Amino acid sequence: MTTIPTLTTERLILRAPEQRDFDVFAAFYASDRSRFIGGPLDRDRAWRQLATEAGHWLLLGYGRWIVADRDTDQAVGMVGIWNPEGWPEPEIGWDLFDGAEGKGYATEAAEAARSYAYDVLGWDTVISLVAPQNTASAAVAARLGAAKETEFDHPRLGHLHVYRHPGPQDLVNGGAEAYA
Template identity: 60%
Template sequence: MIDLQIPTLKTDRLILRGPEARDFDNVAAFFADKDRSWGFGGPLGRNEAWRWYASMIGHWVLHGYGFWMAETRDGQPVGFVGIWAPEGWPEPELGWVMFEGAEGKGYAREAAEEVRRFAYEVLGFDTLSSNIFPGNDRSVALAERMGAWFERSYENVTHGTEMVYRHPGPEQLAEGEA
């Protein structure tokens, strides 16, 4: 097995770690649920979800960053959060998915803020955006709670029209503007 050396990040309540084979069933269940996965390109059958999951892991090899699996400190899986930059996208984006039963507990924000911190402090990013489908009100609300603002709409090469929410940069966060 290849050791991708994906860093583990920790917050007060969560551990963000590299994807493992044991995570796939949760990812497949998320993508099978059309009401939950539509804002992430779903629904997808199990085979398509596997290909998406494998590409998520390969993304780490190609870019040196990607999605972390998020779990509570006692090992309960809650979702995946990370930085995603597929071919044809205008820039890397900060994205999040919470599994059924994990929404509304602040996990997405906690994980996304930690990933954003890592992107700025460790990876040296100076900006991040989140691409959100129109109508995904929960993701818009989370982006805004994190200090992001609507910047523009654009045509995503795979998903169609998406809204770009710009996150405050490291300087803005340091100054407390977010």
């Protein structure tokens, strides 16, 4: 059984998805905000998506975390390493729930996830896939130092830009976050 580690940053906790996160997760997937990642979804399909997120850890030994406010433990998004069947290679992905955008949470959490990929998993590269119309995610990728490298056509999600993140050797502050 894979144990999902907890990561902490200055303002956030990256933790395993839990049943108590489902309502805010389902609300995100019911909204137009989820359009770049396969939504909107009804509650039944959102439940299956949350189960997929948790199962990804079991199958691959890594995955995406619920991102929670460190002071309140309120879920504000989901960020982490995603590599389902058909993906070109592992990616760092981020989704912020309603009201969490514009606070730097995606960048802060994605930096922690990338550090985990490099420092714990021992990887030397990672990508992020961004829909061309998703200018907010493209801005996060740029803040993370990722550069558009190529393009990828996914059979369900359509045309995506592939952003390559700097490798661990290229990061000034590339060290590990606090792993609990």
